[in-house]
Amino acid sequence: ETGVTQTPRHLVMGMTNKKSLKCEQHLGHNAMYWYKQSAKKPLELMFVYNFKEQTENNSVPSRFSPECPNSSHLFLHLHTLQPEDSALYLCASSQNPSGGTYEQYFGPGTRLTVT
Amino acid sequence: QKEVEQDPGPLSVPEGAIVSLNCTYSNSAFQYFMWYRQYSRKGPELLMYTYSSGNKEDGRFTAQVDKSSKYISLFIRDSQPSDSATYLCAIAETGANNLFFGTGTRLTVIP
Numbered sequence: 001e002t003g004v005t006q007t008p009r010h011l012v013m014g015m016t017n018k019k020s021l022k023c024e025q026h027l028g029h030n031a032m033y034w035y036k037q038s039a040k041k042p043l044e045l046m047f048v049y050n051f052k053e054q055t056e057n058n059s060v061p062s063r064f065s066p067e068c069p070n071s072s073h074l075f076l077h078l079h080t081l082q083p084e085d086s087a088l089y090l091c092a093s094s095q096n097p098s099g100g101t102y103e104q105y106f107g108p109g110t111r112l113t114v115t
Numbered sequence: 116q117k118e119v120e121q122d123p124g125p126l127s128v129p130e131g132a133i134v135s136l137n138c139t140y141s142n143s144a145f146q147y148f149m150w151y152r153q154y155s156r157k158g159p160e161l162l163m164y165t166y167s168s169g170n171k172e173d174g175r176f177t178a179q180v181d182k183s184s185k186y187i188s189l190f191i192r193d194s195q196p197s198d199s200a201t202y203l204c205a206i207a208e209t210g211a212n213n214l215f216f217g218t219g220t221r222l223t224v225i226p
Contacts (some may be wrong), residue, residue: 042217097210101163104205
């Protein structure tokens with residue numbers, strides 16, 4: 001266990017559904033991240049939160065909506081997804097990089113299939 | 116040009132072999148270098164973390180950074196079947212949240 005948990009581990013949803021992914025970190029970190037991992041592609045950074053404030057949105061379509069209520073919890077709300085959104089969605093956390101620490105610790109991921 | 120290039124493999128070696136995994140990068144501003152291991156159906160797990168040039172050793176694993184060549188390596192000595200996984204390199208600039216990942220090299224160690 002890395003101290004980062006994600007639920008659900010697997011999710012199948014239709015294109016008209018609305019669902020949410022949840023991430024929780026128990027490491028005392030203050031930065032949290034959402035990544036998308038597709039086959040044969042590098043991890044794609046989607047969103048970054050530092051101290052609950054969103055600091056990066058890497059041109060992610062609006063059908064993905066993040067929420068960070070506190071430094072330990074991160075959500076990704078999904079609606080009207082497309083089949084090409086099927087992927088492994090990974091949550092990660094770290095200390096805030098301004099402190100010079102960059103190691104990111106990942107959760108197990110949610111395997112999402114859009115039908 | 117990609118920020119980080121990594122040979123995707125796959126790479127198969129016999130148990131006990133020395134494994135060399137490599138990445139090249141393009142931006143000389145990168146200062147932080149990491150290697151992650153990802154087992155099938157799991158999230159990436161941090162293996163090694165180095166700052167700037169040089170070597171770092173942890174058990175059977177050695178991470179090496181050559182900033183002049185923009186080249187990083189991970190060596191695995193006495194490889195074991197349990198080392199079979201995908202290995203990802205990740206690189207970052209000072210003060211940035213953004214890690215640039217390679218595509219990963221899939222390694223299989225054959226008993």
